[in-house]
Amino acid sequence: MADFLQFLFSGITVGATYALVGLGFAIIYNASHVINFAQGEFVMLGGMSAVFLMHLGLPLPAVIPLAVVATMAVGVALEKLAIEPARNASVVTLIIITIGASIFLRGSAEVIWGRSFHSMAPFTGSEPIDIGGAALLPQSLWVLGGTIVAVVALKWFFGRTRTGKAMQASAFNPYAARLVGIDQRFILMLSFALSGLFGAVAGILIAPISLTYSGVGVMLGLKGFCAAILGGMGNPFGAIMGGLLLGISEAMTAGYISSAYKDAVAFLIILLVLFFLPSGLFGKRRTERV
Amino acid sequence: MLLECENLSFHYGRIQALHDVSVCVDEGELVALVGANGAGKTTLLNAISGIEKLSAGLVRFSGDDITNASSHARVRRGIVQVPEGRQMFGPMSVEDNLMLGAYTRPKEEGGETLEHVLELFPMLRDRRREAAGNLSGGQQQMLVMSRALMAKPKILLLDEPSMGLAPKLVDGVFGIIDRLRADGVTIFLVEQNAYLALAIAERAYVLEAGQVVLQGSGQELIDNEKVKQAYLGL
Numbered sequence: 001m002a003d004f005l006q007f008l009f010s011g012i013t014v015g016a017t018y019a020l021v022g023l024g025f026a027i028i029y030n031a032s033h034v035i036n037f038a039q040g041e042f043v044m045l046g047g048m049s050a051v052f053l054m055h056l057g058l059p060l061p062a063v064i065p066l067a068v069v070a071t072m073a074v075g076v077a078l079e080k081l082a083i084e085p086a087r088n089a090s091v092v093t094l095i096i097i098t099i100g101a102s103i104f105l106r107g108s109a110e111v112i113w114g115r116s117f118h119s120m121a122p123f124t125g126s127e128p129i130d131i132g133g134a135a136l137l138p139q140s141l142w143v144l145g146g147t148i149v150a151v152v153a154l155k156w157f158f159g160r161t162r163t164g165k166a167m168q169a170s171a172f173n174p175y176a177a178r179l180v181g182i183d184q185r186f187i188l189m190l191s192f193a194l195s196g197l198f199g200a201v202a203g204i205l206i207a208p209i210s211l212t213y214s215g216v217g218v219m220l221g222l223k224g225f226c227a228a229i230l231g232g233m234g235n236p237f238g239a240i241m242g243g244l245l246l247g248i249s250e251a252m253t254a255g256y257i258s259s260a261y262k263d264a265v266a267f268l269i270i271l272l273v274l275f276f277l278p279s280g281l282f283g284k285r286r287t288e289r290v
Numbered sequence: 291m292l293l294e295c296e297n298l299s300f301h302y303g304r305i306q307a308l309h310d311v312s313v314c315v316d317e318g319e320l321v322a323l324v325g326a327n328g329a330g331k332t333t334l335l336n337a338i339s340g341i342e343k344l345s346a347g348l349v350r351f352s353g354d355d356i357t358n359a360s361s362h363a364r365v366r367r368g369i370v371q372v373p374e375g376r377q378m379f380g381p382m383s384v385e386d387n388l389m390l391g392a393y394t395r396p397k398e399e400g401g402e403t404l405e406h407v408l409e410l411f412p413m414l415r416d417r418r419r420e421a422a423g424n425l426s427g428g429q430q431q432m433l434v435m436s437r438a439l440m441a442k443p444k445i446l447l448l449d450e451p452s453m454g455l456a457p458k459l460v461d462g463v464f465g466i467i468d469r470l471r472a473d474g475v476t477i478f479l480v481e482q483n484a485y486l487a488l489a490i491a492e493r494a495y496v497l498e499a500g501q502v503v504l505q506g507s508g509q510e511l512i513d514n515e516k517v518k519q520a521y522l523g524l
């Protein structure tokens with residue numbers, strides 16, 4: 001039982017990170033049908049810039065917003081400089097552009113910060129909390145709390161603000177959205193800013209638990225992609241569930257079978273979903289057509 | 291002239307859908323455009339709305355050249371389209387759909403316009419919290435029309451508002467068009483239901499295979515032999 005709890009805690013912690021990355025995939029997909037393979041690099045940039053700012057001696061409450069804003073700025077720059085100029089190209093071309101951008105971002109990070117691993121101090125102590133014989137890291141609570149705040153904020157944004165509703169509307173029916181005067185370029189830019197935000201938050205929250213380095217985005221990006229697919233591409237709240245499910249399955253596999261198979265779980269899930277459940281567990285909410 | 295289109299040409303890839311189309315609509319006028327399936331009516335409206343990029347021609351609105359203006363800039367100027375095919379935000383509530391119609395307007399004016407629009411379409415008031423996709427076909431048409439009114443249009447581009455509606459609902463839609471006209475809204479009405487459209491229009495155009503082949507007052511076209519044969523089934 002203690003083992004099970006232990007695996008569950010670590011599964012939920014990583015899963016929350018995957019969920020945030022998956023959310024970024026879903027948001028950009030909804031705005032453009034592009035699968036942004038640079039998503040993982042947003043996680044890396046969030047984590048790395050937070051580590052860097054900490055080294056400069058800034059306090060945590062300043063580090064987090066700065067790292068998030070910096071990553072959002074990179075997201076917007078990616079959209080403005082690489083996606084927007086190719087707006088009329090096919091979706092496949094745009095996806096390839098995001099792959100190129102991810103290589104570029106990773107390379108730049110390597111040049112700036114080197115290839116070594118960095119650790120970041122936990123936000124509040126590292127003394128594990130004992131729950132039913134399992135050890136829960138305080139940072140895990142930060143990860144979970146941060147994810148919940150992010151999701152609630154997103155829900156509020158989509159459900160209560162005019163801009164958020166415009167973004168939802170553009171996903172449901174881009175043609176009608178243009179006819180009511182919603183600037184689709186603005187929505188696209190906003191989607192990159194938001195997924196930069198969620199990526200950065202994930203990267204910062206997880207950095208104290210798993211070490212961060214310039215290549216950390218590759219695997220996290222793929223896991224987030226898996227979360228998004230599992231939840232049904234284009235369904236933000238499906239991506240959250242997908243991320244948690246993936247994190248827990250990975251932790252259980254690593255715990256009960258072997259950690260050697262941990263990463264294989266994600267790819268097995270991607271394959272199974274694509275074969276048997278192409279619209280994911282929670283499907284995409286679509287516009288009714290008559 | 292409020293809206294002037296001069297020699298518009300448009301291509302879908304290599305297929306030319308509009309050939310040198312010139313139409314204009316004056317302030318307060320109700321102008322109709324009739325034509326068969328595939329004549330290019332929707333294409334023309336989408337070109338006016340800035341959804342489709344023209345291959346040639348000039349669009350002027352209140353004297354300003356808006357040929358290269360974006361679709362959202364045109365909505366801001368008051369060019370608002372009611373598209374065919376019930377284009378709504380299906381999973382969102384009726385009220386959200388309506389409020390999005392006022393997206394280009396100052397936030398604080400939305401509520402007041404909503405009241406005004408719901409007076410014109412009372413049955414939407416009872417269903418305002420429901421998902422738009424759950425409305426019946428006729429109600430969806432009303433929703434798309436009222437969403438356009440939320441933008442306070444200077445010119446309303448109506449794409450086949452009677453299509454697929456039961457006769458009673460068609461009367462309802464045309465009653466509303468009449469009422470809007472009385473309120474001074476300029477209307478460009480596209481219809482396959484040629485008789486209804488010509489009967490209420492001051493002026494009208496006939497579009498065939500992407501070309502304007504006839505124009506005149508509504509009554510002139512109703513009396514025209516060719517129109518009678520081709521569009522009125524007389």
Ligand SMILES: Nc1ncnc2c1ncn2[C@@H]1O[C@H](COP(=O)(O)OP(=O)(O)OP(=O)(O)O)[C@@H](O)[C@H]1O
Nearest residue numbers: 302305307325326327328329330331332333334482
């Ligand atoms: N997206 C498209 N790609 C290629 N051709 C198109 C496209 N949309 C329309 N067309 C073609 O352009 C022509 C004009 O179409 P359009 O939809 O403007 O006609 P319409 O007069 O609105 O017809 P309807 O009465 O059926 O609505 C048609 O021949 C149609 O097949």
Ligand SMILES: [Mg+2]
Nearest residue numbers: 331332333374
């Ligand atoms: Mg049409």
